[in-house]
Amino acid sequence: MGHSVDEITVFAPATVANLGLGFDILGLAVREPGDTVTARRVEGDEVVISAITGDDGKLPLEASRNTAGIAVIETLKAAGTTAGIEIELHKSMPLGSGLGSSAASAAAAALATNLLLGGPLRKQQLVTPCIEAEAAVAGRHADNVGPALLGGLLLIRSVEPLDIIRLPIPDGLTVVVVTPEYELLTRDARQALPDQVSLGDLVRNTANIAALVSACHSGDLSLMSRCVPDEVVTPRRAALIPGGPQVIAAALEAGALGSSISGSGPSIFALCHSPRCAEEVGGAMVEAFHQAEMQAVSVISPADCPGARPL
Amino acid sequence: MGHSVDEITVFAPATVANLGLGFDILGLAVREPGDTVTARRVEGDEVVISAITGDDGKLPLEASRNTAGIAVIETLKAAGTTAGIEIELHKSMPLGSGLGSSAASAAAAALATNLLLGGPLRKQQLVTPCIEAEAAVAGRHADNVGPALLGGLLLIRSVEPLDIIRLPIPDGLTVVVVTPEYELLTRDARQALPDQVSLGDLVRNTANIAALVSACHSGDLSLMSRCVPDEVVTPRRAALIPGGPQVIAAALEAGALGSSISGSGPSIFALCHSPRCAEEVGGAMVEAFHQAEMQAVSVISPADCPGARPL
Numbered sequence: 028m029g030h031s032v033d034e035i036t037v038f039a040p041a042t043v044a045n046l047g048l049g050f051d052i053l054g055l056a057v058r059e060p061g062d063t064v065t066a067r068r069v070e071g072d073e074v075v076i077s078a079i080t081g082d083d084g085k086l087p088l089e090a091s092r093n094t095a096g097i098a099v100i101e102t103l104k105a106a107g108t109t110a111g112i113e114i115e116l117h118k119s120m121p122l123g124s125g126l127g128s129s130a131a132s133a134a135a136a137a138l139a140t141n142l143l144l145g146g147p148l149r150k151q152q153l154v155t156p157c158i159e160a161e162a163a164v165a166g167r168h169a170d171n172v173g174p175a176l177l178g179g180l181l182l183i184r185s186v187e188p189l190d191i192i193r194l195p196i197p198d199g200l201t202v203v204v205v206t207p208e209y210e211l212l213t214r215d216a217r218q219a220l221p222d223q224v225s226l227g228d229l230v231r232n233t234a235n236i237a238a239l240v241s242a243c244h245s246g247d248l249s250l251m252s253r254c255v256p257d258e259v260v261t262p263r264r265a266a267l268i269p270g271g272p273q274v275i276a277a278a279l280e281a282g283a284l285g286s287s288i289s290g291s292g293p294s295i296f297a298l299c300h301s302p303r304c305a306e307e308v309g310g311a312m313v314e315a316f317h318q319a320e321m322q323a324v325s326v327i328s329p330a331d332c333p334g335a336r337p338l
Numbered sequence: 339m340g341h342s343v344d345e346i347t348v349f350a351p352a353t354v355a356n357l358g359l360g361f362d363i364l365g366l367a368v369r370e371p372g373d374t375v376t377a378r379r380v381e382g383d384e385v386v387i388s389a390i391t392g393d394d395g396k397l398p399l400e401a402s403r404n405t406a407g408i409a410v411i412e413t414l415k416a417a418g419t420t421a422g423i424e425i426e427l428h429k430s431m432p433l434g435s436g437l438g439s440s441a442a443s444a445a446a447a448a449l450a451t452n453l454l455l456g457g458p459l460r461k462q463q464l465v466t467p468c469i470e471a472e473a474a475v476a477g478r479h480a481d482n483v484g485p486a487l488l489g490g491l492l493l494i495r496s497v498e499p500l501d502i503i504r505l506p507i508p509d510g511l512t513v514v515v516v517t518p519e520y521e522l523l524t525r526d527a528r529q530a531l532p533d534q535v536s537l538g539d540l541v542r543n544t545a546n547i548a549a550l551v552s553a554c555h556s557g558d559l560s561l562m563s564r565c566v567p568d569e570v571v572t573p574r575r576a577a578l579i580p581g582g583p584q585v586i587a588a589a590l591e592a593g594a595l596g597s598s599i600s601g602s603g604p605s606i607f608a609l610c611h612s613p614r615c616a617e618e619v620g621g622a623m624v625e626a627f628h629q630a631e632m633q634a635v636s637v638i639s640p641a642d643c644p645g646a647r648p649l
Contacts, residue, residue: 229361
């Protein structure tokens with residue numbers, strides 16, 4: 028346990044969930060964008076959100092209806108205490124962009140709360156409070172909140188009970204994320220999913236994810252390039268994004284190891300063997316969005332980025 | 339290329355395919371039982387099976403209808419040559435027992451042929467001739483022929499094109515295989531499979547196989563014990579085996595890390611952290627078969643057994 032403080036500011040990064048065929052089970056932290064939460068102790072034992080910036084006024088200020096607020100409340104509960112806490116939330120990524128916006132807010136709020144309390148919980152123990160916060164807006168998943176808190180590339184083997192495995196990241200592996208100016212509701216993206224898949228799809232996806240995990244451990248990027256494609260979720264969701272299939276094709280054409288939808292989209296990510304390759308791939312992806320008359324921005328990150336941390 | 343010989347005897351081991359949730363994609367070589375092929379050069383360019391033992395007269399002697407014969411023919415074709423070859427096949431495992439009987443015969447025959455020719459092909463190049471041989475009796479799969487030839491624990495990412503990844507095996511990992519006196523036709527076992535699985539099952543199986551592969555690389559046996567169960571294939575096939583569900587339960591109760599059907603059954607395997615544990619687990623499994631009025635034998639092997647080899 029550390030010393031308690033009166034005010035703290037915490038950053039938590041955007042995250043790429045699913046990574047293609049890791050639907051609901053893989054998540055990766057990126058360098059930017061991210062959300063920032065400033066939390067301070069106040070009199071009494073209420074949790075209050077005093078301000079939100081960067082959300083175009085879309086998010087509720089009411090703590091019990093906001094992922095950041097819920098994360099504070101659940102973290103206090105997990106620590107077995109009550110406290111008066113006021114937070115300011117500064118968002119720097121668009122909502123509904125497939126970058127784990129709500130997860131970043133929850134992760135920053137949970138870590139800020141824990142640090143305000145003097146650190147009674149280990150970081151890993153903050154995952155469950157963040158899952159509760161996510162559940163309020165995006166379903167009971169840990170593929171965004173896990174890496175937003177803990178960084179790196181995580182395999183969520185199970186949410187209930189929670190079982191998270193950190194995967195090694197091959198040297199030089201770089202991720203480029205391209206976000207178009209287009210809002211895709213998580214709900215619509217979820218509805219594009221099939222209820223059932225064929226046994227053949229099950230075999231293909233288990234084979235490919237097994238190979239992807241082996242490639243992470245062995246650093247075999249050639250193998251990684253053979254196993255990122257997914258035929259179950261990616262094609263159905265890419266079709267919902269103007270230019271989506273073309274952007275993925277452009278990424279592969281430009282040398283990406285793999286490319287698919289980030290989370291439920293519309294952001295599209297690509298994995299590259301080096302930052303230099305990622306520059307070219309990002310340019311090609313943005314250009315492909317332009318061809319579909321979509322404005323888009325690209326962000327390049329090492330694949331082994333840290334999670335939530337005090338600023 | 340080595341020196342050509344006039345006669346050679348090759349052993350190829352039984353194999354545990356699927357390993358629970360690795361349906362159609364994982365296979366593991368065991369120490370015994372296995373098949374032995376003696377091959378010799380003869381005049382002319384015909385492939386002849388002169389004798390088969392241990393099959394109760396069930397296998398065809400006609401080379402083009404027998405997996406061992408087809409493997410010889412396909413190996414000659416892959417080497418771009420013709421030759422007169424006579425083989426004797428000695429089987430030491432029951433047919434239809436889920437131990438990759440036809441794959442062991444094919445692997446032994448292919449390697450014997452290659453060695454008779456002076457070794458023009460690498461061992462890895464014998465996999466495709468063996469897949470052709472398997473296709474004649476058991477479908478186009480490599481999860482038995484791969485490990486029967488190459489040994490160890492293999493991930494078959496793809497058959498077409500062939501993409502095989504060797505997985506590391508944690509120290510001490512031991513496999514026990516229990517075979518009841520009961521013939522389960524591969525065809526019937528295939529028919530027990532669903533055409534479709536739910537998206538939830540896809541997520542669970544991809545999560546578990548990803549974790550299993552990670553556990554192989556990291557040597558984390560506790561993680562391995564959490565991820566061997568499979569809810570798609572194992573329960574449906576276990577129900578076809580008298581005592582099947584009880585034998586799996588007995589294995590876990592006795593300390594196995596995981597237990598499921600070997601191949602399409604009726605053999606049942608269990609993974610254990612040590613040979614000593616495997617002894618206890620094997621005893622409990624045989625006893626559970628007895629309770630279901632089935633005679634059964636158990637065989638214990640290290641999990642990292644070699645594949646086909648000259649005797």
